[in-house]
Amino acid sequence: MTQLQKFFSQVDQNEQHYISRLAEAVAIPSISGDPSHRQDVVRMGEYLQQELKRLGASVETRHPGTQDWNGTGRILTLPPVILATIGNDPAKKTVLVYGHYDVQPALKEDGWTTDPFTLVVDDAQDRLIGRGSTDDKGPILGWINVVEAHKQLNLDLPVNLKFCLEGMEESGSEGLEKIIYDEAQNYFKDVSAVCISDNYWLGTDKPCLTYGLRxxxxxxxxxxxxxxxxxxxxxxxxxxxxxxxxxxxxxxxxxxxxxxxxxxxxxxxxPITEKERATYQDLSFSLQDLHNSVGNVINLHSDVESTLQHRWxxxxxxxxxxxxxxxxxxxxxxxxxxxxxxxxxxxxxxxxxxxxxxxxxxxxxxxxxxxxxxxxxxxxxxxxxDHWLASPDHWNYVAASNAVEDVFGVKPDLTREGCSIPITLTFQEALQKNVLLLPMGRSDDGAHSINEKLNKSNFIKGTKLLGAYLYQVANARI
Structure with missing residues (x-):
């Protein structure tokens, strides 16, 4: 049995443990946009630091400073940026993982069918329901799951791993950009590539890799x-x-x-090129997906290609x-x-x-x-x-594509997205490294909405995907 196969088997054995840990994380209402929950954001950061230290990571923090809350004169301390390192072998590539541990506000009276901060395991519909389950606590814990499974197997990770986790993404990532530039030639100087899991599949049945944002x-x-x-x-x-x-x-x-x-x-x-146009063929998306998301038939464009081009x-x-x-x-x-x-x-x-x-x-x-x-x-x-665009032909994307095939048995869709994740461009410009968006969740997860969920199968297979990606990066030819 290969190391990757051993890892996959260990992930399957740990399923209930992973779900329990996600429940612990969801239970912390780390709402960065509500001053009354600022200490909860800090508490969530402390929880992640404890988990990383338990797994042998070297953990540091950087403090972005303070903010004047909405110009009211109320001064709040910004939650720390967590920098954690696992492995420092100069013979290995180093992957930087970014994620955020804050969440959007959520109240039962908003229309949730369950308590937003109590993870509900809906086995019948394969759902893990709770605020932050898909955005972005589930993906962050997916990386921690990868590290833990290797530790349980007494296996070294195939690459060095660095974490950059922030607590203000849902409120503008205040202070993070300066930290990234300040650390570009320090903490981040040996990074080979960057991976962000803070977006979603194009549809509900096929993984994707995202290489552009508006x-x-x-x-x-x-x-x-x-x-x-x-x-x-x-x-x-x-x-x-x-x-x-x-x-x-x-x-x-x-x-x-x-x-x-x-x-x-x-x-x-x-202008669109023929090579780009080809990426719109056979995507896991239909106009019915749009209709389902919107709740009505009000599309401006009559075909998938035109619809996605105007979205991306x-x-x-x-x-x-x-x-x-x-x-x-x-x-x-x-x-x-x-x-x-x-x-x-x-x-x-x-x-x-x-x-x-x-x-x-x-x-x-x-x-x-x-x-x-x-x-x-x-x-x-x-x-x-600003907008962001990367090359899907880069070895980092090739590694991720191979990892998707390892786990799901299909080639991923290559997509862009209509939304913005400004920190993606910051990493690319400050570190001069390729940035990959490798989503764990599906398009119907309802991030920022009521009844946010992460499919249980996506959480488990997503953990496998993140691990398989590290193995593919280790073997990638630069």
């Missing part, structure tokens, strides 16, 4: 006029209303078919809300004095955030001028995360 630039478009809210019966029809101006401007940003109307916005989008490799503009306008139930005849429309643009290679912002501001100013309004109009960039 970026995101977020804007606040503010219209203001009167010094205070006004009564529409007294002032309606006599003044320029900020909300009317705002609605008009928002309507000029994107049409009902999803086309962005800002001139020049598509100029830097990389073309920009999109979305409207998110209006701040300052009346939105409570009932009627209120108010003219708001100041309103802010919020919208974002998902960016792709080779779009440039500074250029996009220039185009947005110039276009909005031009459209506002056409209104002849006496209100004031401003556009503010509030967040800017």
């Amino acid at each position: 970026g995101c630039v977020y804007y606040h478009l503010t219209l203001s006029g009167p010094a205070a809210d006004l009564h529409s019966g007294v002032f309606g029809g006599t003044v320029h209303e900020p909300l009317i101006d705002l609605v008009h401007l928002l309507s000029k940003l994107v049409d009902s078919n999803g086309k962005i109307l800002i001139p020049g916005i598509y100029d830097k989008v990389l 490799r073309y920009p999109s503009l979305s409207l998110h809300g209006i701040e300052g306008a009346f939105y409570n139930p009932g009627d209120k005849t108010v003219l708001p004095a100041k309103v802010t429309g919020k919208f974002s643009i998902r960016t792709v290679p080779d779009m440039n955030n500074e250029e996009i912002t220039r185009l947005v501001k110039e276009y909005v100013a031009s459209e506002f001028k056409k209104l002849g309004s006496k209100n004031t109009c401003t556009v503010e960039l509030t967040h800017g995360g």
